[in-house]
Amino acid sequence: MTTPAKRSFAAKEEIESLKIVLLINNDAQARKIFLEKSLEKIEAGLVNINKSLKRKIVNHYKKWRWAPYTYRWPAYDLSYYLEIWSGIIRQKIDAGKELKRLLAEPEEIKNKKQAIVKKLKISSFDNHLFNIAADIIYLKSFRKDCWFHGCFAAENLYKEIGRRLGLSLNQVWMMGFWEIAPALRKKEFDPEVINQRIKFSVLYQKGEKGYIYSGQKAKNFLSKLILEKEKIIKVNELSGTGAYAGKIKGKVKIINLPEEMVKIEKGDIMVSHTTFPSLVPAMKKAAAIITDDGGITCHAAIVARELKTPCIVGTKIATKVLRDGDLVEVDADKGVVKKLNK
Template identity: 40%
Template sequence: MTRGNVDLKVLWYLPGSVIEYAHQTGVGKNLQDGFIHFAAGGAVCYFPVDQIEAYVDELVEKVVRDRLWVKEIHDKCRAYNAEYFASAREVEHLDLLNLSNTELAAIGRRLSQMQEKSHMIAVSTTWLVDSNGETFSKMVMAKLRRALPEESGLEPMYTYSILSTPTATNFTLDEERDFISLAKHLAADPVTRAFFTAGRDLTADFALLSIDAQEAIKAHADKWCWVPYTYVGPAYALGHYLEELRQLFSAATSLDELEADALSRLKTIAEKQTEILSKFYLPDEVKYLLDITREIIWLKDYRKYCMYYGCYVLDRVHRESARRLALSLSQVNHLTADELAQALSGGPCDGDLLNERKKLCVLSYTAGRQEILTGQAAADFLAAKKIEQPAAEPNADLRGTCACPGHVQGTVKIINRPEEMDKMNLGDILVAHTTFPSLLPAMKKAAAIVTEDGGVTCHAAIVAREFNIPCVVGIRKVTQLVRDGDIIEVDAIEGFIKRIA
């Protein structure tokens, strides 16, 4: 699930909700048990092998044969997440100080419920369908490969990469376009542009900018600062945008060219798709599966960003709750929604228990019952489980799945946290366990992206395709098998990497 940067406010209803949702949709009746191992800000979700294998096989078959079922789920996913985002936007602008404890608890509970509803509705197609060895994606790739005539001259992985890339806009692209528009607005005033290239302390001297410039920058920051928040933050401070503007203006980059690229990127992908499809006949089933793949990739990104914004806003509510309960924000974020409501109503709240949960806990769902285990009970639970743990073998075949084709060599930089991004130089190869939005500045510099986690619908794959960066995902233990400074070759056509030096 995630190796860090998460807390119980996004986990407390899992894995029970995943299993219950599977049952509600009529798929996965044999999926009965699961647990989440949470420790030190990281969480991993486990299901019994026989149960998850049977469920995924049934799910893939359902997606292939029941188009109406998929459409209904995806339509609901769009609607629920749009509602969630709009509700969070309203809460962001509330004066929380003037709310009663009852009102504050009700807002927190509603956001938590909407988070669960919007995230669970499409968890089957946007996560579980590819959770067991990328069953769905590999099936689609195999069907596409068989449909490609040799005389077309089309390379299968390149073809799949293009045809599976969404052509609808997303939060990342919208923010990029807004930022370029902001830069063009500021650059129209020579004095403002000179402010950013004079080597000054931008944050300390911010008030020296014109009122118009200050308001424009603040408006952009207010609208988009949540983008890197993921589950626990932080959001971007104003200084982030000031530094981005400094780098942009200092590089003497053509803003018109940047704007043209941002505006045409999706159109270019759509044109490539049309060109490819003009070269051969695509069977209806394969066309449908590629349509669904694009939809899954887009929805996965959309629902994640809606959740990130929801977490950003929910933490505002939890921060005020923490103040009233004399707890830390981190402690409040390890309460369930019901526990927080009870605490705000004057009920008991054990700070020591919350600290134990932060260190180690297990969220277990067995026989229709969900519970949270901490301390020794959690340790005993884990000790009794037999969990598959692939070993990191120095001579292992460093092979994964191609997410965006290409072939490059470069210097490895292992980056798993935002604070590690300073070591990333243009043209380096970014290697990570997984990626998330706050790593985007480093990802844009990468000559290639390599991850341990994820399949062709993961965050790294989505970003790589949008920016046409060669990418290989799913190389087990790769962050333990290469080191910063290694020179490696990335073959994102065959899907492997090789150490050069």
């Protein structure tokens, strides 16, 4: 009853993405190019695609590349979408059927809610409360996505600030907003102080005034606070959608960023919130792949089928309940992950 009937940004992107797949499939020249396994050949072949379709491809990339950005990089590059579309076409996934399912989903949710209201004789007042709860759940996700899009949109501004100050993007991110104007106008900033913040720092905001502590000062500041520890949900089994069949045991390695790929060894179980092309080297080493997000047409599912690696997507909570070193059994036939004793 609290499931939102409104489409999320992710659902809207997937619908638009599948429409592009249908356009590619209906264009003989484009389809031939996207049947290539090599991303380099697909990218090179884009010049031979009709201008209208090419424009739609590029516009989709520009419109949605912010999706995985969160607070700071990486955004998707064009190769992410080319790999997705190529995989759907080569693996003969019925894009039309999947598109039809996604388009019908909001109405199906509404119909199921109405059936429950009728069956349980839920009052109009209580039903109104359920609708409010559904709106709150939708807005929570919508608010986050708007925030993340804002962070992505601001990146070029941060890059320009960095260019003028001779700082990297990461260094600019470590500056307080109140420090930017003096740095630009009077060159009042210390790169070494900023570098210390990258290693370990705390931002403390009191009213309109902000304070940034680094190193030992940051540790001393934190030691005086009563922090609420994150409650790790104890889950021994989680489920999702099996994207490629297989059953295997292995140790978990959480990989969300390219710099984290050094952790993974051949035979490990790769667990990610989502995947993208720069994580493929880690995916090739993994004995199985598990993600929080995604369905049968997501990047992880596409690549897993190419690699013939057992894969479960859409678990929602894998990165929250699993930790590096956990021993798990992945049964992608059933879409189930079982946590075993270490």
